[in-house]
Amino acid sequence: MTEHSGSATAAPPHAATAAPEASAALAARFGLSVSGRRPGLPEYTRLLWGRRHFIVAFATARLTAMYTAARLGQIWQVLTPLLNAAVFYLVFGLLLGTNRGVPNYIAYLCTGVFVFQFTQSAVLAGTRAIADNLGLIRALHFPRACLPIAFTVIQLQQLVFSMGVLGVIILVTGEPLTFRWLLVLPVLVLQSVFNAGLAMTMARIGAKTTDMAQLMPFIMRTWMYLSGIFWSVSTVTAHVPHWISTALNLNPALIFNNLMRYALMDSVAASALPHHVWLAVTAWTVTVGLGGYLFFWRAEEEYGRG
Template sequence: MSETKHDGAVAVGAVPAPSDDTGLSSAELAAKYGLAVSGARPGLGDYVRQLWARRHFISAFARAKVSAQYTQAKLGQLWQVMTPLLNAAVYYLIFGLLLHTSKGVDNFIAFLVTGVFIFTFTQSSVMSGVKAVSGNLGLIRALHFPRASMPIAFTLMQLQQLLMSMLVLFSIVLMTGEVPTWSWLLTIPALFLQSVFNAGLALAMARLGSKMTDLAQLMPFILRTWMYMSGVMYSISHFAASAPGFVKLLLDLNPAAVYIDLMRFALISSYTAAQLPPHVWVLALGWALVAGVGGFVYFWKAEEQYGRG
């Protein structure tokens, strides 16, 4: 209301006309003035570009995690190599000597150690992925960055550890009598495809682990079962020779077994193409694309939910 004086009388003025924004909803007001929801999920293309722009952060974060992982242990980063070696020693004692799964396998030591190192890469990537979001809520809530950076960084961390361990793996393979050949170069595309597969799996597990707090307790049992089905300590082609066709097909399609088979084929001369599943490189590429792309999209769809609630 406004008051005006005219010839000694007081008159009540007209109420000002309402603003053009009156009656608009909050969504309409935001659209009118170009406002966006804080923390909203960007488009998939924009998300990929944001992730690429932070590639240096991802790499630095992975290196820092590798350096800090064993700071409390006296042997430090030697445990990166000693852990899979000790596992291989235990598996050799139980499966090679006691259960005789070494029968029908030439150069069983190289066969076993290769399987343990390669499966450990996938196993560690999955376990790191489960806790990538739930275990880093302070960082996620404090800074704005693509949340996919975390599981990808943890996968890169596991790859860095594997690459350091590969020197030991190569040494063991050489000590068992193997001679380096051109086939050893196949380890490069095999590890690349497995890394893409592991990253996709870590992304999917990160989204599940952010909501299912008990998943980290359950995963060791799932991964142990997966390991026993992946031919880490026995030859699938030998033990599945008399199995029903669908059982052998499932074992051959197992992605962990596919990547282990490729590495054994590259490093062990007695591990021939006859022991590989049909179209093994197509399978390796297919699993990498399915897990890599599928896991990335699955994680991206919940981007705005991470660190909230």
């Protein structure tokens, strides 16, 4: 009896690559592509724009559902920043006296609280945008950037609803209605793009590091204390080194607050704004908005995978 050698039954050397090559040829023939493949940036942007109606509908539905269990419903969209402003006024305005030297402190404080809460809520929601929607991500195929952008739209809808109440507060406290109020629209547009960029950045980080959702409230609270919400920047910068003053004035949250106050409050003069304020806010918006979008897109294939 002859002994068969192992090489007699071994597959030819090219057999290992034959099957993948055949599969690739079939896929190319029938126009198939890898599931979950990250499209190029122009294609991804086109797909994202095509889902714009989904983004708005998703944001509106989530906003409506957010307050269905509460007796006061969507009134909490206004009550929440108002209650925050009342607490800050009690602690910082009355007890700590940070209202000294600030004309119309109530309008100053309320504007800062409303504007910063827009950024804070968008960032916190963006951090959990992927982790809290894994079922949707795994069930449907769509550009994942839809989610952090949709959560930013939710916060924008809340802010727009609240701006009516803020306008009443400002008028009641003695500020006149002027043409500067028209600046509210470009400020909101710039801040929305800035917030969306931050939300997308944190969505990618939060998808990989789930503990970030627990850490972000502390980071956002620290940022709030440094953003001139309830104290006058000019008063503080008069007593600190120049580099600290420069850093404070370059804070994007402070810039958005100051621009909104300048738009709504006649008592806030142009001299109170940082130098080249529109250039600075545009630079922040483009850098964070575009940078966050690119940062999120580069990990598109990873979202929703175990």
